[in-house]
Amino acid sequence: MLTRLLPVLILPLVLAVLVGCADGNDGQRVIDSVSYDEQGPYAVGNTTITVLNDREGRMLTVELWYPAVAGGATQTILDFAADRNERDAMATLLETVPEACTRRDTASTRDAEPLAAPAKLPLVVFSHCFECTRYSSFTLAERLASHGIAVAAPDHLMNTLFDTGAMLNGEFLITRAGDVAAVLDELLIANSAALPPGLQGRFDGARVGVAGHSYGAVTVGKVLQDDARFLAGFIMAAPVENPIIPGVTVERIDDPTLYLVAREDNSIGEIGNLLMRGNFEAATSPSWKVEVADAGHWSFSDIAAIVPGFAAGCGEGVRQTNPGEPFTYLDNALAREIAAAYGVRFFAAHLLADETARQALAESTLPGVVDVQTR
Numbered sequence: 001m002l003t004r005l006l007p008v009l010i011l012p013l014v015l016a017v018l019v020g021c022a023d024g025n026d027g028q029r030v031i032d033s034v035s036y037d038e039q040g041p042y043a044v045g046n047t048t049i050t051v052l053n054d055r056e057g058r059m060l061t062v063e064l065w066y067p068a069v070a071g072g073a074t075q076t077i078l079d080f081a082a083d084r085n086e087r088d089a090m091a092t093l094l095e096t097v098p099e100a101c102t103r104r105d106t107a108s109t110r111d112a113e114p115l116a117a118p119a120k121l122p123l124v125v126f127s128h129c130f131e132c133t134r135y136s137s138f139t140l141a142e143r144l145a146s147h148g149i150a151v152a153a154p155d156h157l158m159n160t161l162f163d164t165g166a167m168l169n170g171e172f173l174i175t176r177a178g179d180v181a182a183v184l185d186e187l188l189i190a191n192s193a194a195l196p197p198g199l200q201g202r203f204d205g206a207r208v209g210v211a212g213h214s215y216g217a218v219t220v221g222k223v224l225q226d227d228a229r230f231l232a233g234f235i236m237a238a239p240v241e242n243p244i245i246p247g248v249t250v251e252r253i254d255d256p257t258l259y260l261v262a263r264e265d266n267s268i269g270e271i272g273n274l275l276m277r278g279n280f281e282a283a284t285s286p287s288w289k290v291e292v293a294d295a296g297h298w299s300f301s302d303i304a305a306i307v308p309g310f311a312a313g314c315g316e317g318v319r320q321t322n323p324g325e326p327f328t329y330l331d332n333a334l335a336r337e338i339a340a341a342y343g344v345r346f347f348a349a350h351l352l353a354d355e356t357a358r359q360a361l362a363e364s365t366l367p368g369v370v371d372v373q374t375r
Helices: 001-017 086-093 138-146 170-187 215-226 271-280 332-351 355-360
Strands: 043-053 059-070 121-127 150-154 203-213 232-238 257-264 287-292 317-318 326-328 370-374
Touching: 001 215, 043 170, 043 215, 059 203, 086 170, 121 138, 121 170, 121 215, 121 370, 138 150, 138 215, 138 332, 138 370, 170 215, 170 332, 203 332, 215 232, 215 271, 232 317, 232 332, 271 317, 332 355
Parallel strands: 121 150, 121 203, 203 232, 232 257, 257 287
Antiparallel strands: 043 059, 059 150, 287 370, 317 326
């Protein structure tokens, strides 16, 4: 038990040692690299919109997180449900999921008033994992929004927890990448009727990134390869170039990338992790690789173990690096914090032009647990 708790106990001490000072001379809060490892200075709002992927004839449910004027009543994960049936289905699933695995409570307020300044917000579009949800990584979304970076996450129609039928193949990868592009198209329309008035015309088309987990990570690769509007990509727990889902060639990606590797990933296995490392080594643009010890495929997700297929990454497991050896996965709250910390450092460096955040990308938040390499 003590061994499992050590990372949780050590992290605040590590952060305390590294904390810098804020400069208030101009009346603005100056955010240093370490503060990206914590919730930022802004309250967070979220709202649900619909976007048409007209290339494919797909109507997408999209969640937006954004900096808000003030916080209010927070929500539970049930409040993301699209309708009563989905809410009831999620409530049933939550009855048997350990509290440590799936995060129940949010740190955002639904339909909160958007912060008026800055007038233009950098944006990250998030692509969820195979048969997951648009809110699969809401910890990351909330953290980004609290530091002034908006996040838009579509439900990939026919490929969600409550709406299945799509295939894990190169053809549907094109569809998923089209969903991401359609979301950006809509958000960049100055008077988009899909958006509430306070968010119309607010997104900066010159500062756009993309992030994704698992199938969503491969989607990130496809988007970066084919859509020049996206400037940086956060790739979580899957190789973008791989023989199972064709369509991405790492050498064709000329944008910065961040690879997050779960060392005990029983879903993609050591072969998948070797491919991720190979993707990183083949990168021709600035790239970072963060490997997390004792993390599984779903460790970084907010819906770990929500269904049996998402269980690898929470509680007790068997190592894939040493087959047959039982062990305990890294605490899920800590794993999500690690993903959020590096995700915000990465996008702060590339969308906010924060050089301190760029330097922090090369640092380990937890030596012995988190290993970082750069290219």
